[in-house]
Amino acid sequence: MGSMAAQTQPKQSEAKLLVVEDDANILELLSASLRFAGFDVSTATSGSAAVSAAKNTTPDLVVLDVMLPDLDGFEVIRLMREGGQRTPVVFLTARDGTDDKIRGLTLGGDDYVTKPFSLEELTARIRAVLRRTTQGDEEPSRLVFADLELDEETHEVYRAGQRVQLSPTEFKLLRYLMLNANRVLSKAQILDHVWKYDFRGDDNIVESYISYLRRKVDNVQPRLIHTLRGVGYVLRKPAV
Amino acid sequence: MGSMAAQTQPKQSEAKLLVVEDDANILELLSASLRFAGFDVSTATSGSAAVSAAKNTTPDLVVLDVMLPDLDGFEVIRLMREGGQRTPVVFLTARDGTDDKIRGLTLGGDDYVTKPFSLEELTARIRAVLRRTTQGDEEPSRLVFADLELDEETHEVYRAGQRVQLSPTEFKLLRYLMLNANRVLSKAQILDHVWKYDFRGDDNIVESYISYLRRKVDNVQPRLIHTLRGVGYVLRKPAV
DNA sequence: GAAAACTTTCAGGCAGCGTGCAGGCAAGGG
DNA sequence: CCCTTGCCTGCACGCTGCCTGAAAGTTTTC
Incomplete structure (x- = not known):
């Protein structure tokens, strides 16, 4: 299941x-x-x-x-x-x-x-x-999903063990996707969370950055970033 | 009975x-x-x-x-x-x-x-x-009927454990059928609920989408989507 | 202050999707 | 048994949403 x-x-x-x-x-x-x-x-x-x-x-x-x-x-x-x-x-x-x-x-x-x-x-x-x-109960600074790793402190990103260089916006977008792995995010949601609150542009910029991320981070199998036409994007492992 | x-x-x-x-x-x-x-x-x-x-x-x-x-x-x-x-x-x-x-x-x-x-x-x-x-009493996001499962959050649909890909309209129609399982729905009702309220088209589109759903989701036994000639459609388990 | 990196917009192209049509088939009634 | 009615489904057309390359605009770096 x-x-x-x-x-x-x-x-x-x-x-x-x-x-x-x-x-x-x-x-x-x-x-x-x-x-x-x-x-x-x-x-x-x-x-x-x-x-x-x-x-x-x-x-x-x-x-x-x-x-x-x-x-x-x-x-x-x-x-x-x-x-x-x-x-x-x-x-x-x-x-x-x-x-x-x-x-x-x-x-x-x-x-x-x-x-x-x-x-x-x-x-x-x-x-x-x-x-x-908050010393003591170590909140980890490293997000991991499948073979994707993102370190919030050092800003390093790895896919399948390979280091990947991301621009600031690419990094923020990927972190947002990873924090919400398996949850479908609409372009509006992504815009609201990842872009500055005074941004007055359209949805297309989200498409562009998804495209950049795919090229840099999701160019190997299995694909993790998925499009749900008319709904949004989701980071998840492919069907069972 | x-x-x-x-x-x-x-x-x-x-x-x-x-x-x-x-x-x-x-x-x-x-x-x-x-x-x-x-x-x-x-x-x-x-x-x-x-x-x-x-x-x-x-x-x-x-x-x-x-x-x-x-x-x-x-x-x-x-x-x-x-x-x-x-x-x-x-x-x-x-x-x-x-x-x-x-x-x-x-x-x-x-x-x-x-x-x-x-x-x-x-x-x-x-x-x-x-x-x-509403934190606390988890309202489940997963609809289940027989061996049919639909997750409203992730937009995933499974029949008999197999993942099935649906278009947005197919998804909405199936959700409507599942929310109203065992209840007979007329084509008019379906049109009123699943299509936008300004849609001015023909009943036949419901037939078309029922057909798509059958092909994708109801192509195994037991059949769950049934036609009631002159009345409508219903999602139910076959007679006892 | 120039060059490089990055963000944002624009436009072309493509695939998936929604919709209408029409031919065919099945059910039910006479 | 045939005719009518309602339903099923393949097909085609046009539209929408999405992807991506390229250019313009902006910020950062050296």
Whole structure:
């Protein structure tokens, strides 16, 4: 019969997140999708609200917009840490990389993502930070499906033991497919998760990247990337 | 005598739906058939009515036309969620994919269906979203009848253990037959459920697709798809 | 600041699919 | 037994969705 039990959720460890963001649209986008990804999400829309929320709910990680109406993100963190909390942070920043303060963040185990970002980018960073800071129960950084291997830390990809070079978008797409192996993904879903949220292009770009991936990663038997005409794509082992 | 108790309804969990649609014809079509499919349906014909209806009846899922006279669908959702409701949504949208806002709909477990749609398409999406968002009591995604198996998530179909490839319409038709196993379905009924509601064609297309299905899926003993001359078709195990 | 790598769009081509038609066959009634 | 009616299915046509090469546009690298 069919393969097997669950393949339940693309879920991650059920960690508690605090998401701090003043733009209502982006906040909604983030909380909806992070919740769906299996996190326990609470929210705040200002710096001061964030500080007290962090005190009460003791999140495992904070997703924090740098630009806030009252305090800026760095102030928020300073206050939290004065209060004794060492919660790791993933910052959301605007693209003006001139901001020196961002540098040096990765030293403390924190990280940042620049707006606009894709959800795959953000969740990958969140997972990576949690992996680093949650010592003990090693969340593995290596995804494996059939003879396909992808290492989230080193960004290395192997098919049938052979190293394959992927561009950033190709990598993100493949990771998304692997995290959702055996689940059919529509082009709309792929666009929503792998491309930046402000992308205004059409579905065809997904077709293009599927084509690139096939050439680089799926050019041997058995084929793993399958098209379901009118429905979407799926990563799976061929019929029994 | 006869087979047995019930085989009651093609019922899904008796979930409460709120259907929001301003076109009276379509609203009637939807509420009638969703009710028949076993849902507990309430309706609204404007955005503001929808918001307050949602507050009062706390539906398990909202079917929401994007184009409404007062607020648009996105505003409705925004207001509902500001009110603390996390109800999942299936949007009904026009086909002109140019609508930027469509992006991001698949993120929180929500989904959308483009007009014109078939009732099978819509109910399948509703079931899928409920399955995903109702954690806990796993509604199975696999329909089984005799040695026929159909997986709604992966779109895989097996007959007697053998994998069978179906086109989208073939798949929808088979799903409809399986959801209504042991119930006689007229060609008109099939046309109404499996084909888009604006289809203006001939009954003969149902005959054609039944023929395709027989060839692909019913070419072994015992035959499961039966013709009732002058009445319709039925999926059932041969006489005792 | 030039070159290389990467992303995005465009367009041609192809295969799978949906639909209508028509000839043939089977069932049922007179 | 023949005629009628309803159903089955092969065929053909046109359309849609998908794939991919190439070019244009953008970002990164050196």
